Amino acid sequence: MSTNPIRTSTGLRMLAASIILITASPAFAQFQKAEDAIKYRQSAFSVMGTHFGRIGAVVKGEVPYNKDDVAKNAAIIATLSTLPWQAFGAGTEGGKAQPAIWTEAAKFKAGSEKMQTAITELNQAAQSGNLDNIKKAFSAAGQTCKACHDDFRKK
Amino acid sequence: MSTNPIRTSTGLRMLAASIILITASPAFAQFQKAEDAIKYRQSAFSVMGTHFGRIGAVVKGEVPYNKDDVAKNAAIIATLSTLPWQAFGAGTEGGKAQPAIWTEAAKFKAGSEKMQTAITELNQAAQSGNLDNIKKAFSAAGQTCKACHDDFRKK
Structure with missing residues (x-):
């Protein structure tokens, strides 16, 4: 047969x-569950935001410039900036994420890459210790954060 | 006068x-407010726990060993392991933190340093790519996590 x-x-x-x-x-x-992915990306963004804010305080002149501190903060941000994206997979809708993250996936991905490039540049400026370059790179990086928040984060 | x-x-x-x-x-x-400190340390521990769990899955044989993946996870953990401690300052009681963190501050500090040393060793093993050493270092690091959780984290 x-x-x-x-x-x-x-x-x-x-x-x-x-x-x-x-x-x-x-x-x-x-991630075992969608909630785990949501918690992970929110946590990574939260820690990143704290350290970004610390450089922001220096850029705004609220805290005196200290090369080592800014360099440490920038290195932490650089590590964290690579993390949250893996936690926006299909089926992980929720939290502050707008549906556009999944319906406009290419745009979201492009935004995340732009941000990571800007953070790499901020880190380079921070390690080299040139405050003017840090200010410029910080502003550029901040704009990449804002662009995605405007389009992809719930208000 | x-x-x-x-x-x-x-x-x-x-x-x-x-x-x-x-x-x-x-x-x-x-941190502007105690809640900010609590959110920060919880977020740092949470992201760290995710990546520790990923190495754990390799150590347990649930996921095949990939040198680059384990090395990346260990480097992320190494960065994160230095962060939460700054967020246990006076006046930041709350969350899962036991009062013993502040009443037995020296013991807590010693525990946090032991953990950071163990994570540095895990990272070294992971970068060198010797799975046996990774397993040993992972187990030792896990014990430093557990020791502090037993004494200082609410159940």
């Missing part, structure tokens, strides 16, 4: 579909 | 007391 070619083909298609599902679903596979 | 020396002395003592208060209070001066 030969195997029914139609059944085999169907079986193969189902297997292929399963593989696609398995490889496609890890959008938030790093 | 000469200035009353007793009044002057009292004034100086009050001034001295004010200076001590000003210099002593920045325990959480980096």
